[in-house]
Amino acid sequence: MLIIVESPTKARKIQSILKSKTMSTVGHFKDLPESSLGVDLLSYQPNFVYHDRKKDLPRELRKAAQGETVMLAGDPDREGYAISNHVFEEVHQVAKACLRLEIFEVTEKGLKEALSRAVPFERTNAGLYHAFLGRRVGDRLVGYLLSPQASRDLRGKFSVGRVQSPAVRLVVDREREIRAFVPAPYWILSILLEKNGTRFSARHLRGKFEVQAEAQAIVEAIQGERFALTEKVQRRETRQSPKPPFTTVDLQAAAAARLKLAPEQTMRLAQALFEQGLITYHRTDSVRMADEFIAELRAFLTGTLGAHYLPDKPNRFASKNSQADAHEGIRPTHMHSLNEIAALISREGLTAEHARLYDLIFRRAVASQMAPALYDATTLLFEVAGEKFKANGRVLKFDGFLKVYSDSEEEKEPRGEEDPLQALPEVAVGELVPKLGESLDEKKTKPPGRFTFGSLVKELERLEIGRPSTYASITKNITDRGYVREEKGKVVPLPPGETLVDYLREKHPWVIDYDLTRRMEGFLDLVVENKETWQRFCKGVHAKMGYAKPVERGEGSSPSEGQLRYARALADKLKLELPESVLKSGREISAWIDAAKNPAKAEPAQKSAAGKTAAKPARKSTRGKKS
Incomplete structure (x- = not known):
């Protein structure tokens, strides 16, 4: 048996428990190219290419899967399913069988239960992959078609995102509401x-x-x-009744308030806790806990605090999403005393930061099954x-x-x-x-308060914009791109963020329309349920742009960040000079990349720009390269 997961850490943990060969893809190993749109604008079919650093991985996966029963164990969500689907495409012809393995906790008990539930990959819900395609291609259309337009019109580098731009609007509009407020x-x-x-x-x-x-x-x-x-x-x-165990969003909000952690930091720490088998899967809308764990928890509390700290019957909580209860809320995988946490975290090679987050998760899950406070x-x-x-x-x-x-x-x-x-x-x-x-x-009277990153995530959830797996990346992106920043624990907009929101409000208001973004998320849920198609989702997104084609980059327009990264990497790899003039023009950098990769087909001027040294490397196969 061969088990294939995303994370090397999780792979090692699973192998140590099950003694079965386990490999990791280290996340996605193929994606849309960075330097071009990578989408057919008629069929919306994506052109996935292998990441440069992982171009040998498909061959290694096929070799390891030869004649084996392969357990495709990507995380139990759309992104994890998509990675498993891409692995399936590589190995299904050489493997004895391919099964989908959904792991909700990396413990002996959790892994054995997952193995007992494993089903042939061909019988799993392909709607999960189709929803991934819809999100990935739809977001690429918005980002790669509207970002160059915004950059050209605003004479700078601007990034437009189907979900990130509404998040920036929330921060900008709140700040302007504060500025306009007149105290009475x-x-x-x-x-x-x-x-x-x-x-x-x-x-x-x-x-x-x-x-x-x-x-x-x-x-x-x-x-x-x-x-x-x-x-x-x-x-x-x-x-006063206890709250349910954490969902992803509630964990991010609580960690921001109590531990001063950004959502991205919280998810990074939670990922490590999950991979080391200390908590259940941390991307979830659910507040349910397994009956077996509740029984273990109640027995533990009876022995430590006394039966009077327990309600007569276990507390039951309803998830906001009716489909969420396929998962559990975020909880520890086993019970122990609070003074054991430090040793437990140390034994797994984790840090004090991990311990603080684990303590928060542990206490919230335990408290959720305790008696109410009486006043x-x-x-x-x-x-x-x-x-x-x-x-x-x-x-x-x-x-x-x-x-x-x-x-x-x-x-x-x-x-x-x-x-x-x-x-x-x-x-x-x-x-x-x-x-x-x-x-x-x-x-x-006081103006409305500024968002914290925690309350911003809660507001995105309330508006049904994005999903638990995306909130951390949204807050990171809008910070890294210079649209917002954190000041004294509060999120404030920066001038580029305000400029972008004003531009979108005038030119492309649909991009920052909260209700439309919510309905898009609902459409993708229908794709998961096989009630809609991902192509119709992409067509709808494209139609909002008037079926825009990729912007013809003029001399004065800037290249995208993806083009710049790819061109510099290509220049380093092929030992080529990357002229300064090329870096200032989107059209020039596209021509330089094409010439560097295919010098035999390049025009004389392009050959000169790319350099003669590109001729020999370009004859090698480019399969698996990000382009």
Whole structure:
């Protein structure tokens, strides 16, 4: 048996557990070319080419698969399925059989369960690969057709993305909303009371006063009163229930708030935790946990904290996506005490950063199955000179899940002008409580807050833009390309980001239309379900551009980043000179690349630019090269 996965680390871990030969592709080993569109604009058929560094991998895969039962174990999502599909195309003719192996946890138990579920690859849902094709080709059309147009029109280097551009718009629009905000004053009227040494405040039932004179008139009316009459006392028990285990987006948001990690960092750390068998698969919309793990968790909690920390029945949570429950939420693969985490992480060769993220995942998953926290909540209603005032209080009487996990750090957004929670004395209806004084506090309305990377990801999820596997790359791309940056934990737009959004709003508004982007994601879900075709998705994206053809790059237009990277790599490989003039023109660099690869077909001027040294290397096979 031969198992083929993406990650070398995961390959080593699986091989150590199953003692079966395992290989890794190190992610995608073929993709669309960087230096050209790579898509037929009539059929939308992609031209995938091998990555330069992996051009020998297909031959190595075929050699290893000869006569073997091959387990195609790419990650259990669209991208992982696509990698497995590309491996299948390479090995199915020489392998004894090819089966799809979906691994949700890299443990002996998880791997054996995965093997028991493995099915012939030909019987798996090809809709996953078709959705990958739709996303990949659709995004290529947007990026490679609109980015050069934007760069030419704006006289700079700009990148347009089907999902990244709406994300930039979110940040830009929020910043402009903040700039345009005009604070308005309002007043809060409170009285200060005391009983048996306990001081507390009660707020006027009206809440906010927008006219100071109205509040001041009440102050003057009650100033002479020495007591407040207790009109109502309401006591009740309130519960705070635990949250479900993490989904991908919730993990990114919590890690941003608590650990100050960018989504990309969170996913990199989670990937390592998954590959070392410490957590379940970390790209998920699901909040379900396996019944076997819940039973293990409940037994562990009973033995450590006591049965009173458990609800009578396991807590059940509903996933937002009805299809999500094929996966689980993100959880540890086995139970242990919190003080074992450091040793566990060290044993797997991981770092303190991994430990901090694992601790967060562990606590959230454990807390999700614990009893609610219980509070004694009290509301007191007072009357002073005909005016009504209210005081709220809450006292924790049983910590429940809060013993393991508190989400207060993730909810640092302002509470608004709610009545403050405070300690309240015992008071009876009809009792006169001494009034020490009154206060009239002026406040101002506040603008909406800037996004953090965590809250930006949550907003993308709310708008149904992108998917769990893409959020980390979205935030990284818009940062790396200079459209936004992080300042004091908040995401702010940079001038190129604002320029791009204004350009798209005028020239290509559909690209940054949230609802259209959401419907595109929904269309790809239909492709997964084999209810739509990926070609229709690509045709729809292309139609939005007016069936645009690749921009004819003029002398003044800049080459794409992909062209520049490819040209420099080609020049290094073939020992060619790359003239400075070529680097300034998209058309010139395309001609130089063509001449360097095929000197025999080049025009005399192109041969001169590429150099005679290209003649000999160009006769070699270019199969597998990225071009």
